[in-house]
Amino acid sequence: MTTVTLDKAGPSRKIGSMSRDRKWAMRWSYVFLTLFAVFFLFPPIYMFITSLKTSAEISAATNPWWVYNPTLSNYIELLTSNQFLTFFKNSALVSIFVVTLTMLISIPAAFALARMRFWGSTTLATGVFLTYLIPDTLLFIPLFKMFATFAQWTGIELINHWWVLIFVYPTLTVPFCTWIMIGYFASIPKELDEAAIVDGASWLQTLLRIFVPVALPGIIAATIFAFTVSWAQFLYPLAFTSSVDQQVLPTGIITTLIKGDVFNWGQIMTGALLGAAPPLIIYAFLMDYYISGLTAGATKG
Amino acid sequence: MVDAAQSMTQPIRARTTRSGLRKFLERKSTIAFFMALPLMLLIAIMVIYPAFYSLHLATLNKSMQRFVGFGNFTFLFKRETFWMVVQQSCFFAITAVIFKALIGFVVAHLVHNLPDKGQRKWRGMLLVPWVIPPAMSTLAWLWLFDPSYSAFNWILAQVGIGPIPWTGDASWARFSVILVNIWAGAPFFLIMYLAALKSVPEQLYEAAAIDGANWWQRIWYITLPMMRNIIAITTLFSLIVTFANFDIVRILTAGGPLDKTHLFATWAFRIGIEGNDIPLGASISLFMVPILAIAAVFILRDINKRGNEA
Numbered sequence: 001m002t003t004v005t006l007d008k009a010g011p012s013r014k015i016g017s018m019s020r021d022r023k024w025a026m027r028w029s030y031v032f033l034t035l036f037a038v039f040f041l042f043p044p045i046y047m048f049i050t051s052l053k054t055s056a057e058i059s060a061a062t063n064p065w066w067v068y069n070p071t072l073s074n075y076i077e078l079l080t081s082n083q084f085l086t087f088f089k090n091s092a093l094v095s096i097f098v099v100t101l102t103m104l105i106s107i108p109a110a111f112a113l114a115r116m117r118f119w120g121s122t123t124l125a126t127g128v129f130l131t132y133l134i135p136d137t138l139l140f141i142p143l144f145k146m147f148a149t150f151a152q153w154t155g156i157e158l159i160n161h162w163w164v165l166i167f168v169y170p171t172l173t174v175p176f177c178t179w180i181m182i183g184y185f186a187s188i189p190k191e192l193d194e195a196a197i198v199d200g201a202s203w204l205q206t207l208l209r210i211f212v213p214v215a216l217p218g219i220i221a222a223t224i225f226a227f228t229v230s231w232a233q234f235l236y237p238l239a240f241t242s243s244v245d246q247q248v249l250p251t252g253i254i255t256t257l258i259k260g261d262v263f264n265w266g267q268i269m270t271g272a273l274l275g276a277a278p279p280l281i282i283y284a285f286l287m288d289y290y291i292s293g294l295t296a297g298a299t300k301g
Numbered sequence: 302m303v304d305a306a307q308s309m310t311q312p313i314r315a316r317t318t319r320s321g322l323r324k325f326l327e328r329k330s331t332i333a334f335f336m337a338l339p340l341m342l343l344i345a346i347m348v349i350y351p352a353f354y355s356l357h358l359a360t361l362n363k364s365m366q367r368f369v370g371f372g373n374f375t376f377l378f379k380r381e382t383f384w385m386v387v388q389q390s391c392f393f394a395i396t397a398v399i400f401k402a403l404i405g406f407v408v409a410h411l412v413h414n415l416p417d418k419g420q421r422k423w424r425g426m427l428l429v430p431w432v433i434p435p436a437m438s439t440l441a442w443l444w445l446f447d448p449s450y451s452a453f454n455w456i457l458a459q460v461g462i463g464p465i466p467w468t469g470d471a472s473w474a475r476f477s478v479i480l481v482n483i484w485a486g487a488p489f490f491l492i493m494y495l496a497a498l499k500s501v502p503e504q505l506y507e508a509a510a511i512d513g514a515n516w517w518q519r520i521w522y523i524t525l526p527m528m529r530n531i532i533a534i535t536t537l538f539s540l541i542v543t544f545a546n547f548d549i550v551r552i553l554t555a556g557g558p559l560d561k562t563h564l565f566a567t568w569a570f571r572i573g574i575e576g577n578d579i580p581l582g583a584s585i586s587l588f589m590v591p592i593l594a595i596a597a598v599f600i601l602r603d604i605n606k607r608g609n610e611a
Contacts, residue, residue, distance in 0.1 A: 025414060026414060026415070029411045029414045029415060030415075032407075032411055033408070033411045033412065033415075033423055033427075036404070036408050036411070036427065037423070037426050037427060039484070040426070040427050040429060040430050040484065040487075040488070041426060041429060043430070043438055043441040043442055043445065043484070044429060044430075044433060044438070044441065046441060046444070046445060046452060047440075047441045047444075050444065058450065059450070063455070064450065064452040064455050065452060065455075065456075104339070105339045105340050105343060106340065108336035108337070108339075109336060109337040109339065109340035111336060112332075112333035112334070112336035112337040113333075113337060116329050116330065116332065116333035116336075117329075117330065117333070118329075118330035118331075118333040118334050118337075119330065119334075121333065121337070124337065124340075124341065126601065127344065128340070128344070129601075130597060130601070131344050131348050131349075133541055133593060133596070133597050133600070134348060134352065134593070135541065135542070135545035135566075135589070135593070136545075136547070137545045137546075137547050137565070137566035137569070137570075137586060137589065138352065138355070138545065138586050138587075138589055138590070138593075139347075139348065139351045139352065139355075140570070140574075140586075141355060141358070141569060141573045141574070141579055141582045141583045141586055142351035142352070142354040142355035142358060142583060143347070143351050144573075144574065144579070145354070145358060145365075145579050146350075146351060146354065167347070168347070170343055170347070171343065171344075171347045171348050174340060174343055174344075175344070178340060203329070203332050203333075203336075228432070228434075231434060232434030232435060232436065232437075234434070234435070234436040234547070234548045234551075235547045235548070235551075235566075235570070238551075238570075239570065239574050250434060250436035250437065251436075253436075253437075253440070254436070254440070254552065263447075265444050265447075265450075268440055268444070269440070269441065269444060272437040272438075272440045272441060273437075275434065275436075275437050276432075276433040276434055276437045276438070279432050279433070279434065280429070280432055280433065283428075283429075283432045284425075287421075287424075287425055287428075290432070291424075291428075291492055291496075
């Protein structure tokens with residue numbers, strides 16, 4: 001078929017082969033994309049498959065990729081267990097407080113750094129970016145020791161309380177959120193706030209009435225980022241909390257569902273899936289904000 | 302309150318000092334300073350102070366009562382495990398970043414080839430690994446790598462290949478942690494490259510097509526130069542994050558077998574928190590600083606360059 005058209009059509013040959021090339025390129029794209037999609041998606045799918053199985057089926061020598069007797073018992077068991085609900089509650093509280101705190105700190109700071117110059121403000125903007133590059137793995141040991149010393153001085157025990165995470169997580173969220181908010185604020189035309197100031201608005205009014213509404217997409221993106229980071233954080237809760245009732249989801253699932261050498265895989269997978277659900281749901285509805293926040297951090301500035 | 306009381310008794314003087322104070326408070330730079338103050342306090346107390354405090358901690362002995370200078374570092378240099386961790390951290394970070402960048406580049410091109418309508422759907426699916434908290438998705442991998450019930454080994458058994466000790470054998474465990482890291486990190490590259498690809502003007506490709514350039518030449522002479530900045534900055538970012546990785550190795554192998562898969566972060570946690578030797582743990586984690594500093598210098602240079610262009 002293809003060779004016939006190629007020989008027959010003299011003048012239109014070039015165009016014909018190009019569009020055919022494109023068609024083949026497209027087909028190959030789909031084939032390879034399917035392969036990559038399988039690679040990227042099978043772990044969560046396998047989580048879901050396992051979560052529907054009973055322990056008996058998990059340890060049976062049947063095809064692990066198929067559910068023969070689907071059951072919701074793992075979900076029911078976890079969602080009625082006080083322990084799991086405590087983890088969920090702790091995670092939710094920490095995330096909500098951290099997101100609020102992050103926004104309260106980073107929006108005014110970003111406004112000040114983007115629009116109002118003061119002594120050292122450019123250095124501070126660079127410094128904010130540098131702090132974003134300092135990983136949690138460098139800070140957890142000194143922070144652990146700092147909290148212990150703080151308890152010795154004041155008698156207030158910080159270690160092994162879930163709320164200590166509210167003070168620790170902003171170190172991860174605030175620099176990045178400030179950084180992307182500086183980018184968003186800087187992209188707002190100067191005439192807008194100059195007009196507001198001329199009309200007698202204070203700086204705070206300018207921020208709340210003009211910058212916040214205009215930069216709302218950026219604020220949503222930053223909020224989502226802050227939520228995702230605080231929901232997923234694993235090292236700090238592992239280092240700073242140990243009692244069962246003070247754990248957040250990621251550490252709680254790992255420390256309580258794995259009892260000694262007995263792995264209750266059905267429940268572990270169910271817990272992991274439920275723990276991954278909030279970010280996944282947000283992502284499903286607000287994918288574009290999610291992505292713009294991610295790309296803004298590295299492309300703007 | 303005090304101000305009000307003063308102004309009652311000494312109306313004139315109070316008014317002048319108050320207006321001076323008010324003028325100071327109403328100055329733009331003062332307001333800006335107070336708006337940025339919480340940020341500065343947070344960074345100073347929770348980031349900069351701990352960073353220097355860990356330098357101080359690294360010079361103490363295990364009970365943190367005696368100054369030992371570089372004692373912890375010389376102790377580390379003499380330990381074989383330390384050099385193994387250095388080697389493994391570098392190998393892990395470099396291999397994982399190279400593969401993440403390659404996969405991200407290829408998949409970004411594949412998605413970019415699709416008609417605009419379908420792109421959203423594929424992008425949505427391909428980004429899922431990046432959205433799931435790493436601690437959760439690593440649990441799925443741990444279960445896939447299970448010594449007795451591994452679902453991979455089941456598939457391999459169907460084609461007659463014997464069970465693979467995914468996390469039991471040192472080389473396989475190294476392979477496994479890198480594989481999971483690639484899986485979790487490639488979507489980040491994908492999304493950055495896709496955004497960069499969209500910013501390359503279509504006319505350049507049209508001009509190249511008229512000049513008779515093949516796809517390889519188009520990539521080499523147009524796409525790569527146009528994306529150079531994004532590729533550099535994404536790679537540096539990822540290098541930092543991968544080098545400082547904790548979650549994946551901790552959950553998958555916890556450093557085992559025989560400390561063969563430890564990274565700086567996981568080893569520092571093992572020694573510093575679990576082993577209760579905070580100074581030694583701090584010394585280990587400080588070895589992440591040089592690579593971070595180098596990457597930071599390059600990223601900053603790039604940002605300043607772009608700032609000047611704009």
